[in-house]
Amino acid sequence: MTAPARPVCVLVGAPGSGKTTIGQGLAETLGVEFRDTDADIERLAGKPIPEIFVDEGESHFRALERAAVAAALTSCSGVLALGGGAVLAEENRAALVGHRVVHLSVELPDAVKRVGLGVGRPLLTINPRATLKHLMDQRRPLYAEVATSTVVTDGRTPEEIVAEIAQLLRTDG
Numbered sequence: 001m002t003a004p005a006r007p008v009c010v011l012v013g014a015p016g017s018g019k020t021t022i023g024q025g026l027a028e029t030l031g032v033e034f035r036d037t038d039a040d041i042e043r044l045a046g047k048p049i050p051e052i053f054v055d056e057g058e059s060h061f062r063a064l065e066r067a068a069v070a071a072a073l074t075s076c077s078g079v080l081a082l083g084g085g086a087v088l089a090e091e092n093r094a095a096l097v098g099h100r101v102v103h104l105s106v107e108l109p110d111a112v113k114r115v116g117l118g119v120g121r122p123l124l125t126i127n128p129r130a131t132l133k134h135l136m137d138q139r140r141p142l143y144a145e146v147a148t149s150t151v152v153t154d155g156r157t158p159e160e161i162v163a164e165i166a167q168l169l170r171t172d173g
């Protein structure tokens with residue numbers, strides 16, 4: 001029996017921290033697969049995330065997300081980006097133990113600029129700045145709990161961030 005795959009690196013962080021963008025760039029740099037649990041959920045559900053929130057609600061989305069995280073952790077052998085709220089579930093935090101987890105940190109000003117009006121992010125469509133602040137305050141300790149490294153993203157280009165993570169992976173093996 002072959003051992004299950006495991007990601008070379010899992011990216012966590014607030015919406016707008018750059019998990020999807022940095023994940024794609026890092027996977028390209030390393031020449032490995034890129035997976036994003038949000039894309040997996042959309043494929044399985046057959047509709048975009050905002051429609052899942054409208055049709056079935058957030059708790060249904062979180063159930064799909066728990067299943068997507070569990071599946072991706074044993075089937076992705078490349079770079080895996082999680083949705084910003086995946087760390088809310090104790091089940092997901094427990095599943096991340098033993099993995100290399102990079103927290104892409106971002107402070108409110110850059111996160112707000114990057115997320116804009118929250119298009120495609122149903123939790124942020126009303127009052128994105130205040131909602132993001134609340135989410136970030138609530139989740140900061142959870143990102144810290146699951147992370148094995150933290151990489152600051154504020155004021156830095158995706159290329160600089162990808163290079164730092166690639167170097168981190170080379171150094172730590």
Ligand SMILES: Nc1ncnc2c1ncn2[C@@H]1O[C@H](COP(=O)(O)OP(=O)(O)O)[C@@H](O)[C@H]1O
Binds near residue numbers: 153
């Ligand atoms: N380091 C960065 N500097 C400037 N813009 C960025 C950076 N990282 C991501 N972005 C932009 O911010 C937006 C959100 O990035 P995204 O990768 O979707 O974040 P996440 O997946 O963490 O929510 C995108 O428009 C992306 O191009």
Ligand SMILES: O=C(O)C1=C[C@@H](OP(=O)(O)O)[C@@H](O)[C@H](O)C1
Binds near residue numbers: 049086
């Ligand atoms: O913060 C959240 O709860 C969410 C973040 C989104 O992913 P990104 O962090 O990639 O925007 C997506 O999973 C969904 O809209 C819920």
Ligand SMILES: [Mg+2]
Binds near residue numbers: 020083
């Ligand atoms: Mg994303």
